[in-house]
Amino acid sequence: MQSDVHQRARFLIEDAAIAGLSKRDERWLHSHLGICGECARYSETTAKMLRGLRSLSFEVDPGMNQRVQDAIVARAGQHMAVGRNPNSRGKLFMRLWAVAPLRPVSLAAAILIVLATPTLYHTLQDRQKQVRSNADDQVLLESIAANVSRGIPEALEPLRQPRSREAPDTPRSDGARGSR
Amino acid sequence: MRNLKGLIRLHGCMPVDAMPFPEQSEGDIQRIARGLREKDPAFISEMVERYQYRLVRYLLFLTGRRDRIEDLVQETWVRVLARAAQYEGRSKFEAWLFSIARNLAIDGSRQKRILSLDDSTAPASRGHASSRPHSSDHSSPFLAAARGEDAIRLAAALEHLDPTYREVLLLRFQEDLSLQEIAKILGAPVSTVSSRIHRGLGLLRSHWAGGANAI
Numbered sequence: 001m002q003s004d005v006h007q008r009a010r011f012l013i014e015d016a017a018i019a020g021l022s023k024r025d026e027r028w029l030h031s032h033l034g035i036c037g038e039c040a041r042y043s044e045t046t047a048k049m050l051r052g053l054r055s056l057s058f059e060v061d062p063g064m065n066q067r068v069q070d071a072i073v074a075r076a077g078q079h080m081a082v083g084r085n086p087n088s089r090g091k092l093f094m095r096l097w098a099v100a101p102l103r104p105v106s107l108a109a110a111i112l113i114v115l116a117t118p119t120l121y122h123t124l125q126d127r128q129k130q131v132r133s134n135a136d137d138q139v140l141l142e143s144i145a146a147n148v149s150r151g152i153p154e155a156l157e158p159l160r161q162p163r164s165r166e167a168p169d170t171p172r173s174d175g176a177r178g179s180r
Numbered sequence: 181m182r183n184l185k186g187l188i189r190l191h192g193c194m195p196v197d198a199m200p201f202p203e204q205s206e207g208d209i210q211r212i213a214r215g216l217r218e219k220d221p222a223f224i225s226e227m228v229e230r231y232q233y234r235l236v237r238y239l240l241f242l243t244g245r246r247d248r249i250e251d252l253v254q255e256t257w258v259r260v261l262a263r264a265a266q267y268e269g270r271s272k273f274e275a276w277l278f279s280i281a282r283n284l285a286i287d288g289s290r291q292k293r294i295l296s297l298d299d300s301t302a303p304a305s306r307g308h309a310s311s312r313p314h315s316s317d318h319s320s321p322f323l324a325a326a327r328g329e330d331a332i333r334l335a336a337a338l339e340h341l342d343p344t345y346r347e348v349l350l351l352r353f354q355e356d357l358s359l360q361e362i363a364k365i366l367g368a369p370v371s372t373v374s375s376r377i378h379r380g381l382g383l384l385r386s387h388w389a390g391g392a393n394a395i
Contacts, residue, residue: 011378018352018377019359046381049388052334053353056325060236064250069228072257073221 005032009039013046213269219261228257231277234355238278240321241350242285242343252288256281271364275357279365282347337387345380352377 012021012029021029033040215223232253239252259280260267267276322335338346351362363370 014378014381018374018381045385045388048330049334049381049384050353052326052328052330053338053349053384055327055331056322056335056354057327058233058237058240058321058325060233061250064253065229065232068232068250068254068257069225071254072228072261073225075258075261 006036006039009033009036010042013039013043017046017050209269209273212273213267216260216264216267219264224257224261227260227273231274234274235277235281237354238347238350239281239285241338241346242282243289244321244339244343244346246319246321248288252281252284255284259284272357272361274355275361275365278351278355279367282365333388334384337384337390340387341380341383345376345383348373348376349380349384 009029009032012025015021016026016029033043212227215227235253235256236249239249239256240246243249243252256277260277263280267273320335320339322338323332326332326335341349348362348366351357351365352359357365359370359373362373366373368376
């Protein structure tokens with residue numbers, strides 16, 4: 001029980017520096033430190049430690065400071081240059097908007113774009129449909145044309161021959177037939 | 181009671197160069213947010229000048245070494261510039277700055293770990309001498325920053341402390357950030373931050389006392 005009291009006191013000593021204490025805890029700690037030399041020393045050590053922590057003073061190379069600044073400013077300059085380019089990331093509208101006399105023009109242009117967008121969209125879609133349909137028709141016609149045989153079947157070949165008065169066993173030359 | 185008051189009103193007995201930096205007003209925060217959005221080089225330069233020392237100190241506490249600090253500082257500012265639009269002025273600028281620096285330092289240490297693994301397998305096996313870039317600067321930044329016997333003992337104690345504890349001790353007692361602000365930087369609950377500071381103080385005390393006994 002006794003050690004719990006000291007543990008609580010030490011926790012509160014640190015908590016006073018970390019997050020602050022309630023009035024009640026502060027009063028309790030005050031009275032405890034008045035009667036407990038060990039916890040009072042603990043409190044003093046903590047204060048000394050934190051003072052030491054705050055007293056650490058680091059040296060920063062001024063050359064490094066300058067180098068870092070130069071690099072950053074150069075990078076910032078690049079960003080600014082990109083921002084100034086009117087073609088970059090569609091910032092033209094924002095730049096127009098920034099100029100007060102041009103605001104009505106910018107607004108009118110924006111409204112016009114918004115109103116025209118559906119009409120343009122549908123027109124473009126219709127045109128695309130038309131083009132696609134034409135292309136389909138073309139493909140169909142080509143495939144029909146490819147499948148239709150323009151050659152005369154062999155069975156019909158005799159029909160194309162004019163009736164010959166020659167004797168049937170008279171030999172005929174292929175060349176003669178081909179020439180007809 | 182004298183000791184308790186000493187703890188609560190610790191600022192009253194601090195050396196001038198270690199006094200906390202002036203609080204940022206709401207207007208100041210908004211001015212920073214606006215200046216960052218505009219990416220004005222003169223403003224950025226002013227910010228570097230204003231926050232450089234604190235950024236370097238934070239990174240020294242986090243990494244415990246001086247080598248790579250310049251690279252990290254530069255990378256941090258470049259990232260600040262790249263993400264300038266994300267700072268909306270809802271929190272202190274330094275808290276946002278430190279969280280960016282923290283992520284970069286953690287990424288860097290991960291990469292270094294991978295590189296050191298590669299170093300230990302490849303060149304050593306072939307009998308080459310290791311030529312790590314960070315071997316050039318092993319001097320303690322804490323000892324260099326200490327003035328007086330107590331501060332030197334404390335610096336030696338800090339040297340032994342885990343970076344996670346050093347970081348919260350710095351943020352609370354040097355930067356004077358609230359537990360909520362520290363929690364935001366760390367991405368951890370306030371209760372975790374609080375217990376980490378308690379634990380850090382305990383460890384610092386034990387190393388400090390050990391140093392005193394050694395002296």
